[in-house]
Amino acid sequence: MSMHKKLMLAAAALVFATAASADKLRIGTEGAYPPFNQMDTSGNAIGFDVDIANALCEKMQAECSIVTSDWDGIIPALNSKKFDFIVASMSITPERSQAVDFTDHYYTNKLQFVAPKNVNFPIDKAGLKGKVIGAQRATIAGMWLEDNMGDVVDIKLYDTQENAYLDLTSGRLDGMLADAFVQYEWLNSDAGKDFEFKGDAVFDGDKIGIAVRKGDPLRERLNKALAEILKDGTYQKINAKYFPFNIY
Known part of the structure; x- marks a missing residue:
């Protein structure tokens, strides 16, 4: 094989290796x-x-x-x-x-509350006053609660959504605010069968x-x-x- 062809093959191999790496x-x-x-x-x-x-x-x-x-x-x-x-x-x-x-x-997405079925849960400051509401930490839901309900509700923030749901089902939370599509999935699971959406979305788009x-x-x-x-x-x-x- 000529030196020219060897150089061409070496160059092609280098280009291929670089592309593969990238x-x-x-x-x-x-x-x-x-x-x-x-x-x-x-x-x-x-x-x-x-x-x-x-x-x-x-x-x-x-x-x-x-x-x-x-x-x-x-x-x-x-x-x-x-x-x-x-x-x-x-x-x-x-x-x-x-x-x-x-x-x-x-x-x-949008944010929406869930709480136990057959529980009165008005989505306003008067209705939520004194309630314990959960959300995942460092999320839009957690920030919305702090900005809009922080002076009337007890906000509990969790490292994962799953841990928040565990506290909701065990009765340590009165309600939960999270992305509606995540809530939808959970409400359709066995764990969420006794809960429902409450009110309209509080934050949309x-x-x-x-x-x-x-x-x-x-x-x-x-x-x-x-x-x-x-x-x-x-x-x-x-x-x-x-x-x-x-x-x-």
């Missing part, structure tokens, strides 16, 4: 927020967020792996490069946008996005892939797997 991406998620992200009995992350993330990776022709993180530390973990992007039902907020960049939204490190061009790749799965029906198939209504 297309190995790590997805950060919580793993404790069903039906969006949770762990199955084999210890694998599953859920709507995971399915969306894998569909985006397929469009980007990237080899992706899942890394789980506690919710409280998920943005610092992204910025310390423990993973490359977060798909964990994260609301796009001005505060978070100071630390990370967000893609276009991949679904839209909450946009959920994918977080990347500031200035990372991966954001545009993800936006392009998101537009593709919305256009070709992939998104709608994933949506229908979890909900009988459109959450986009």
Whole structure:
């Protein structure tokens, strides 16, 4: 083989290796927020967020792996490069946008209370005065409670949504405020059968996005892939797997 051909092959191998390396991406998620992200009995992350993330990776022709993180530390973990992007039902907020960049939204949520059936639960300050209300820490729900009901209710914040539901079913909470689609999933489970939505949504139009490190061009790749799965029906198939209504 001529030296010229050897150099060409070496150069091609280098380009291939660099491309392969660049297309190995790590997805950060919580793993404790069903039906969006949770762990199955084999210890694998599953859920709507995971399915969306894998569909985006397929469009980007990237080899992706899942890394789980506690919710409280998920943005610092992204910025310390423990993973490359977060798909964990994260609301796009001005505060978070100071630390990370967000893609276009991949679904839209709202906040709604749940409480035991046949219990009077007016959604106003007079009706909630003195009640113990739970929410997950560092979420829109927790912030809404503190901003709007902090002077009249006893707010209990939890590390995971699952732990909050345990206290609700055991009677240590009078009610819970959380994302309506998470509440919907729980109300349809055996654990939530004695509970129901109370009142209308108190906050609507909450946009959920994918977080990347500031200035990372991966954001545009993800936006392009998101537009593709919305256009070709992939998104709608994933949506229908979890909900009988459109959450986009």
